[in-house]
């Protein structure tokens with residue numbers, strides 16, 4: 100039994116449930132709309148003999164499409180298997196000083212898992228009672244900073260001036276802005292890249308591009324920061340991105356019109372859902388993401404979650420300090436949200 104004392108023991112991240120069958124699924128911030136139409140056409144005509152060979156190690160087709168879209172050099176882009184893979188690589192690469200890294204106490208619950216996995220010390224910085232990040236809290240000595248913008252699971256976006264303040268006070272460490280939900284109405288930190296060589300911006304195809312199942316994420320930064328990330332990645336696994344994913348991903352990036360239309364649709368539905376929830380007495384911080392983090396003054400979040408589930412409607416509930424009376428509700432189609440509201444009215448009425 101002695102071998103067990105040598106095992107790396109970790110408490111893994113727990114993702115939201117993936118129920119099968121006919122349910123209204125508003126629990127993992129997936130996009131309710133299909134990927135760009137060109138994706139389906141590409142898949143139908145895909146030449147499978149291409150799978151015979153190893154994929155392009157440099158992921159050039161996808162990287163070039165992203166480089167055009169964001170107007171940065173291909174050497175400023177790193178791609179991975181979803182932003183989870185990109186973020187995990189970034190933790191491994193940049194948070195290596197032995198000093199504590201900083202992130203909010205209420206945030207993406209994978210950050211502490213990666214920190215534990217890689218034995219990176221960390222300190223969580225409490226959000227205020229309105230779930231806001233205060234840049235002054237990030238002025239202490241640290242080994243790196245990471246936060247999502249907008250934050251998850253709160254949906255609260257930061258003032259661009261506050262991001263700048265955090266960067267100004269942390270020039271000697273890498274600061275990662277996780278922009279998984281940025282396309283639903285938040286200003287990206289990408290415009291700050293020319294000024295801050297320690298900034299890494301991470302985005303994903305999982306939410307705004309309707310492709311959580313494809314697993315594509317990317318980081319954009321200056322050439323030096325990206326080359327360090329590449330060195331670690333190529334010391335880990337050369338072929339993370341498969342040929343099919345590269346082709347499909349590149350095709351999706353090129354369809355800006357479809358992308359803008361779906362994002363606008365989700366924003367419109369989100370604003371309508373906010374009004375409907377408010378009418379039922381729910382309270383929530385203003386969300387700029389594709390979800391709303393809501394609490395009800397009279398009925399507990401846990402009981403609403405359980406009751407909704409009985410009715411085949413899935414939302415996310417976190418039994419965690421400070422947020423155990425909140426539900427994270429993904430914005431679905433108008434019809435799905437109307438059905439949710441109809442059920443919430445019965446449950447809370």
Ligand code: PMP
Pocket residue numbers: 180181182183184207247251277279302303304305311315316
């Ligand atoms: N960052 C945040 C804040 C998220 O909520 C998620 C989704 N779980 C991710 C990153 C990872 O998303 P993906 O790996 O699908 O790109």
